[in-house]
Amino acid sequence: MSATFQSAFASGLFGTTPAPVGLAAWNTATPERRYGVYRNNVTASLTTALASRFPAAENIVGPDFFRAMARAFVAAHPPRSPVLLAYGDEFPDFVAAFAPARDLVYLPDVMRLEIARGQAYHAADIPPLDPTVLAAIDPARLGALVFTPHPTLSILSSPYPMVTIWAMNAGERPLVPIDDWRDEHALVARPHLAVEVTPLSPGGAVFFRRLTTGATLATAAESAMSEHSGFDLSDNLAVLLRSGAFTAINQDDSDENPNHA
Amino acid sequence: MFASALPRRAGAGFKPEHFADILAEPQPVGFFEFHAENYMGAGGPPHAQLGRLREDYALSVHGVGLSIGSMQPLDRDHLARLRVLCDRYQPESFSEHLAWSTHDSVFLNDLLPLPYTEATLARVVEHVDQVQTVLGRQMLLENPATYLLFAESTIEETVFLAEIVQRTGCGLLLDVNNVFVAATNHNLDPHDYIARFPLAAVREIHLSGHSESVDDVGAPLLIDSHDTPVKDPVWALYQTVLDRIGPVASLIEWDNDVPAWPVLRAEAISAQKLLDAATRRRAA
Amino acid sequence: MKTTIATLALAGSLASALAAIATPATADDSKEKCYGIAMKGQNDCAAGTGTTCAGTSKIDYQQNVFKLVPKGTCVSMKTPTGHGMLEPGMAPA
Structure with a gap:
């Protein structure tokens, strides 16, 4: 041949x-x-x-x-x-x-959520950040922390109820009319063996997206607050710790530099 | 070079949906076989499951995407991934197909047929050598289920396979269902094919179901669909092979319309009974 | 950006978050114990198993997708523009 x-x-x-x-x-x-x-x-x-x-x-x-x-x-x-x-x-x-x-119009975003789940399913197995590590940090240094994303992590945002529609069509929730047709955001990660989809608030999506791109905790929180006044930091820190979205923390010593973005 | 060394028992193709049932009790199978390409992610449940199976069973890695019959060079990245997988699980056997599936950079996800000529023989031999060198182990090459032939073919398939074995030292995976399917599709006698086959090189057997269709002029055309129990004429052909060479690792493949585990398990038990009888005859 | 968020606010939020996660999560740990196996009826596997060493007996007839209309759950899903999504011109010819 x-x-x-x-x-x-x-x-x-x-x-x-x-x-x-x-x-x-x-x-x-x-x-x-x-x-x-x-x-x-x-x-x-x-x-x-x-x-x-x-x-x-x-x-x-x-x-x-x-x-x-x-x-x-x-x-x-x-x-x-x-x-x-x-x-x-x-x-x-x-x-x-x-x-x-x-x-x-919502279908591509639902499919992007399915892709994020599939990627999380097959990505590397790394233990998530132990919450006690964060608890032991000197409070004065918390703002300068930067987080290493878990290899399974994705943050998704949609102008449509992407998470609700996905859940109703993946057997996670009963199929019912969606009365609250609005934007939805999600964090996808697999800290251990099960892929978890955690809904985020609009501010939460900003917060996590900034953290995954290397912003310090203080910068990420400020971005979220300035864009969405209802942003609740303690709720989102609980999501951060519970979802296994990150594997490690580091101190960004350049944080005090006013030129640091 | 590590020689292929599956137990001479019945095995089953591993499907993730069977995992919980398989672990629930010791299973009457000697090994599980899995498709290499579905375990080339970095981690997650697929590897957690394989790692657990490895504790209790022999494993066979069955590649479906290496495209050994390709006229273009083998994909070195893919070979490296196979190497990683074999290093990780240390399987008792690695097998691939006498077929091609990649052209240019497009992966066609089917086992495509090859004309049997001196030129394709040289190419396949070169590729099998390369695989065995990179993996540091003997590989098994599987005879294909084919639906058509090529005007340019000059070598019989059984002779073609025997030549590859002689020139590379690889073993053979004899797919008995493929023999029956291809012989029917080409109006040949499957028992005659077995009589010509280089049986001394067989290290594993595949058994599976097929479905029936018709060709352009209404003659029977069998499809290697792996979606039914093993059919009677295939069991008969299997018995003939066992009579000739004695017990050999024998896998039940079921890849489409996958049934509940007990159904697949019952098929494996049927194969094991024939293997046990073959063992007794050898001892007698 | 010069950081302005108060250290006190960060520390307080972290303390509340740590307290919140100290209560048992509602997440289903049983999934983890069984190697990520999906519960029945759930598409939790996400394996995307796609390779094959078998042919298929099912004929994949080519259809004119421009004459097909989506007929899954989208038909009953309520959206701001009402049920269904079909424009008049999209009906089967």
């Missing part, structure tokens, strides 16, 4: 063109249906892989629509690695631009 022939065999798998020349069967010179078995295997196995990664999205649109949408995605974005654990990272962006799904 020349590389050229392998190329022709491969490129036909995503299309509807006739089977490549050079194939054979005991009873026909044009084994279209036989080649079609491979064609079907490729698309069906990849759409099945996507369905297993986005079960809530599949529930939201129904299996027929999901498969058709996944099929379009597979043809446009075939996997580039034999490790399919991360296949479909671009699927939410694809769906956001996918005309037949355009009325489901």
